[in-house]
Amino acid sequence: MLFESTRQTSPAATVEEAIAAGLAPDGGLYVPQELPVLDIGRFDGVQTLPDVATRLLAPFFDGSTLAPALGAICSEAFDFPVPVVPFDDSTDVLELFHGPTAAFKDVGARFLAACMSRLPRADGRELTVLVATSGDTGAAVAAAFHGRPGLRVVILYPDGRVSARQAHQLGCFGGNVHALRVAGRFDDCQRMAKAALGDSWLNSQVPLTSANSISLGRLLPQMTYYAQASLAHWRATGTRINLVIPTGNLGNALAALWARAMGLPIGDVRLACNANRTLPDFFAGGAYRPREAVATLANAMDVGAPSNFERLMSLSHGRVEEARLAGFAEAVDDTEIADVIGRHAARYLFCPHTATAMKIRERMAQAGDRRRWTIVATAHPAKFDTVVEPLAARVVPVPDALAAMLERPSHAEPMAAEDAALREWLLQPSMASTASVLRTRPILGKMDSTAN
Template identity: 30%
Template sequence: MNLYNLKDIKEKVNFTQAIKLGLGKKQGLFFPEIIPKISKKKIKKLINKNFITRSQKILSMFIGSEIKKKTINSSIQSSFSFPGPKISYIKKNIACCELFHGPTLAFKDYGARFMAQILSLLNTEKKSITILTATSGDTGAAVAHAFYKMKNIRVVVLYPKGKISTIQRKLFCTLGKNITTISVDGNFDECQKLVKKAFNDSDIREYTQLNSANSINISRLLAQICYFFEIFHLVPKDLHNKIVISVPCGNFGNLTAGLIAKSMGLPVKKFILSTNSNNTVPRYLKTGIWNPYKTISTISNAMDISRPNNWPRVQEILKKNKWKINKHLEYGSVSEKSTKKHLKELFQKFNYISEPHASIAYTLLKKSLEKKNLYGIFLGTAHPIKFQETVEKILQIKLKIPNSASNYINLKELSYSIKPSFHLLKKILIKK
C-alpha cells in the first residue's frame, strides 16, 4: 500500500512508514494512492461473512504484502476482541448502529486498538516510542487503554480542562504506568495546536520517537472502515439499496472511513455530515468560504472542534471519485436546543436512551428522510454513561453505570495541569 502526503504529493510512503510517521511534511495527512474497488458480487459475499473475517479481508486489501497475512489476521482478532456493533431499531425507517460496546464505551476502541497492535508489531527494534494525542472526549480513553502497559510505548494525552465529562476523564486520567495525561486550560483546538507544534519540534521528535494516535494516523482510519460493512451485515438485505447513514462529526475521521467504504463499493446511498454549533464545514459547503469561528463549548463536547483535521481527506475522496456534494453527501448543524429536544424524543417516543452526539445525527437524519423511501442509520458513537450528568438532567432519569466504567469512578486522577503553553508541554515530553 502506497500513500501520499496531501500537502506535499511528492512525499510517498508505504503503510508501515505512514503508521510510524503519523504525519507527513508540512503536517500533511497521508492518503492511499489507490482505494481498492470491490465488485457488487464480491461485496455481497463479503457482507455475509462474520465481522472478524470480513475485517481481515478488508484491511488486507490495503496493507497488501507489507505484513504477513497471518500476522494481520492475528492483530485484527486481538484488536476487535470485544462485542461488535449492534443495531437498535428505533422506528419504521430509522435505526441506530451502536459502536460503543468496547472496553472504553466508544467507537474509537476499534481504531485505537488496531493501531496499538500494529505499532507494537512494527517496533521490532524495541525502541521507546511516545504516542502524543489530543482528545475532545473519547480518543483519550480508547488510546490509553489500547496501549496500557505496553512495553517501550509511552502515551501522552492532552485534553481541554473542564470540557470533557467526569467518566470520560476517569477512564484515562487514572491509569498511570505508561499513560501521562495533561489537562490544558483551553479548548480542543488549542490542545491539537500544541500536538502539531510538538511534531514540528526537532528536539522532541529526536528525543521521544514521536507518533500520533489521533485519527490523523492512517491505521486508525482504516480500522473504522470495517464497521460500515458490518451495518449491511446486520440490517435486512431488502434494505441494502436504501441506506442513508448519518455521522456525528467532530474531527471527521468517522465520515472519512465511511466515504472510503463507499468508494470501495459499499452501496451507501448517501452520508449525512452532522455537526453541532461548531459548524465550520457546513458553512464552508454552503458558502465556499473556510472561516473557522472560535470553538463553542456544547453538550456534545467530542464534536467541539472548529478545525477538523480529517476534512482534507474528505475533500480528496470527493475529488478522486468526482462526487457531487448534494448527491453523495448532505450536511447540517444542530443547535443545543434541538439536540436536547431530540434526545428527549428518542426516550419519550421510542424508549431509547441515547446521548447528545447521536441525537445530532438522528436530528438531521429524521429531517432528511421526510417523504423519502429510504432507510436511515445514525451512528451511536458513545455510551450514554459517558455523558451521565447531561443525559440524566435532560431525561430526568438515573443511568446505570456499566462495570467497565464503574471500576474507575473512585480512582485518583493523575493529570498534569498546564496553560496552553508549548514550553510547558515540551518540559513534560522530554522529562527524564
Template identity: 40%
Template sequence: MKLYNLSHPEQQVSFSEAVRLGLGKGRGLFFPCDIPKLKDINVVLAMPFIERSQYIIKQFLQGELDEAKVDAMVASAFNFDLPLVKVDGARYCLELFHGPTLAFKDFGARFMAQCINAVGDGKPLTILTATSGDTGAAVAHAFHGLDNIKVVVLFPQGKISVLQQKLFTTLGGNIHTLAIDGDFDACQELVKQAFDDEDIRHGLGLNSANSINISRLLAQVCYYFEAVAQFQVKHPNQAPIISVPSGNFGNLTAGMLAKAMGLPVARFIAATNANDTVPRYLGDGNWRPNKTIATLSNAMDVAEPSNWPRVEACCDVMGWPLSSLLSASVADKAASLELQALARGGYVSEPHAAIAAKALTDTLAAQVDSEPKPLGIFLGTAHPAKFKEVVDSVLSCQLPLPQALAQVSDAPCLAEPMAADFAALKRYLFARIV
C-alpha cells in the same frame, strides 16, 4: 499500500512508514494512492464481521504485512459486538460503544496498537495525542502496560465529562495525562507543533494516535460494512442514508473510504453541533472556522477538523461533488429535544448520537415522497452513561453505570494541569518522558 502526503504529494510512503510517522511533511495527512475496489460486494457483505474486516484491511495492505499476522491483529482488536438496533420505522442506530472504553474509538485505537507493535523496531516510542473526550480513553487503554511505549494525552480542562476523563486519567504507569487550559483545538495545535519539532519527534520517537494516523481510519472502514450488512438483512438491496456525528471528521472519512470501495450508501450526512465550520463551508464555499463553542456534545467541539482534507481528497478521487455530502448543524436545544424524543420511543441515547439522529430525521422527512421509502442509520458513538450528567438532566432519570465506569468513578485523577503553551509542553516531555 502506498500513501501520499496531501500537503506535499511528492512524499510517498508505505503503510508501515505512515503508521510510524503519523503525520507527513508540513503536517500533511497521508492518503491512499489507490483505493481498492471490491468486485462482488454482496459476497463481502455476506461474510461474518471479523472475516470481512480481515479481508477489507488486507485489500489496503496488499501483502505489506503477513496475512496471518493481519488476521490475528483484526481478531484481537475487534473482539466485541456492534449491533444495529431498530429505533423506529425509518431509523436504525449502529451501536459502536460495546468495547472496553464504551466508545467507537476502541475500534481504531486497538487496531492501531496492534499495527504499531507489528511495524515497530523495538525502540522506545511516545504516543502523543489530543482528545475531545473518547480518543484519550481508547488510546490509553489500548497501550496501557505495553513495554517501550509511553502515552501522553492532552485534553481540554473542564470541557469533557467527568466520567470520560476518569477512564484515562486514573491509569498511571506508562499513561501520562495533561489538562490543558484551552479548548480541543488548542490541544490539537500543541500536538501538531510537537510533530514539527525535530528534537521532540526524533528524541522521543514520536507518534500520534489521533485519527490523523491512517491505521485508525482503516479500522473504522470495517464497521460501515457491518452496518450495511446488518441493514440489508432487513432491507435487501436498499442503500441506507448514514448520519455521522462529526467532530474531527475521521469517522466520516472512514465511511467515505468504505463507499469508495463499493459499499452501497445512498448519502452521508455530516452532523455537527454548533461548531459548524463544515456545514457553513458546504453552504457557501468559504472556510471560516470560528472560535470553538462548548456544547453538550463535547467530543464534537472542534472548530478546525483535521481530517477534512481527506474528505475532500476522497471526493476528488471518486469524482463526487462536495454537494453530494449532506450536512447539518444541530444546536444543544434541538439535540436535547431529540434525546427526549428517542427516549419516548424506548431508546436511550446520548447527545452526540442525538445530533446524528436529528439530522437523519430531517433528511428523511425532506424525501418523504421518494420510492422506495428512504431509511437511514445513525452512529451511536458512545455509551449514554459516559455523559450521565447531561442525559440524567435532559431525561430526568438516573442512568446506572456500566462496570467500566463504575470501577473508575471514585478513582483519583492523575492529570497534571498545563497552560496551552508549547514551550511548557516541550519542557514536560523531556523532563518526564525521555
C-alpha cells in the same frame, strides 16, 4: 500499496511507515495513492466484524510485514459487538459504544495498538503516542495501549471542557499513560500535538507518533463497521444503507466515505454537527473557514478546525464542488440536543452526540424523506450522565467496563495551551510540574476532586 501525504511534498510511505509516523513529514495526513475498489462478492459468506475487516483491509496491508498477522490483529481488536438495532419503522441505530471505554473510538484505537505492538523499532527506544482528545479518543487510546511495553501514551485534553466521567477515564490508567489537562480548547490540544509531531528535531530526541483520527491506523479500521453494516443491510433489503453520522474532526464520517468509494453498498451520507459550523457552512456553499470552537453539550464534537478536511479534499481530488457532493452537513444546537434526549428517553437513551444525528433524521422525515436511515451512535449515554440524566429524568445504567474505570483513582497534570510547554514536557517528562496535579477519587456519580 503506498501512501502519500495530503500535501504531496513528502515521499510515499508503506503502511508500516504511515502507521508508525502518524503525520507525514510535511505536516499532511497519509492517504492511499489510490483507493482499492472491491466487488461485493469478495465478502460472500463473511459476516463477523473481524472477518469483514480482514478482507476489507487486506489490500492496504498487501506485501507489508503486518500482512501475515492481519487476521490476528482484527480478531484481537474487534472483540466486542457493533450491532444495528431498530428504532422505528424507518430508522435504525448502529451502536458503536460496546467497547471497553464505551465509545466508537475503541475500534480504531485497539486496531492501532495491535498494529504498533507488532512493528519493530530498530533503535529500541520508547515510542510516545501523542493524542489530543475532545473527550473519548484519549480514553480509548489509553485503554488500548496501557501496559504495552516500549510504548508511552500522552493525552492532551481541554481542562473543564470534557464531562466529569470522561476526565476521570483519561486519568485513571497510570503506568505508561499520562494525562495532561490543557488550559484551552480542543483545537489548542490538536494544534499542540500537530506541532510536536511536525518538529523533526523533537522527534529525533523523543520518537513520536499520533493516535488521533489523523492516524491512518485509526481511520482504516473505522471503515470496517460501515462495511459490515452495509453488507448486512444489502443482503436483507437489496438496497444501500443511508447513514447519519455525528462528526467533529471528520474522521468517523470520512471512514464511511472511503468505504463507499471502495464499492461498499453505502448510499447517502449526512453529517450531524453541533453548533460548531465549520463543516455545515462549507457544505452549504461557503468557503472552508476554520474558527474558534464553541462549547456545547456534545463536547467531543467541539471542533472548529477539523483535521480530516484535508483527506476529504484529497478524496475529491482537490475539487471543492466534488467535496460538497460527498455528503451534507447540518448543525444542531444545544436546545435541540436536549429536546431529542428528553423526548425519546422512554424508548432510547441518546448521548448528546448521537442526539445530533437523531435530530437530522427527524428533519429529513419532516421534509418528506421516506427512505430508511441508520443513525450512528458514537458513545454510551452513561459517559454524559450529568447531561443525560436530568433530561431523561432517570438514571442511566453504567456499563460494567466503564464502571470499573470509574472505581479507580485518577490524576492529570496541568499544561498551558502553548506548543513550547508540551515540547518542554516531552523532552523532560520527569521534570514536568506535579505541583497542581488534579487528583480524583473513584466516582460513579458526581466527581469528587481536589487540587494538590
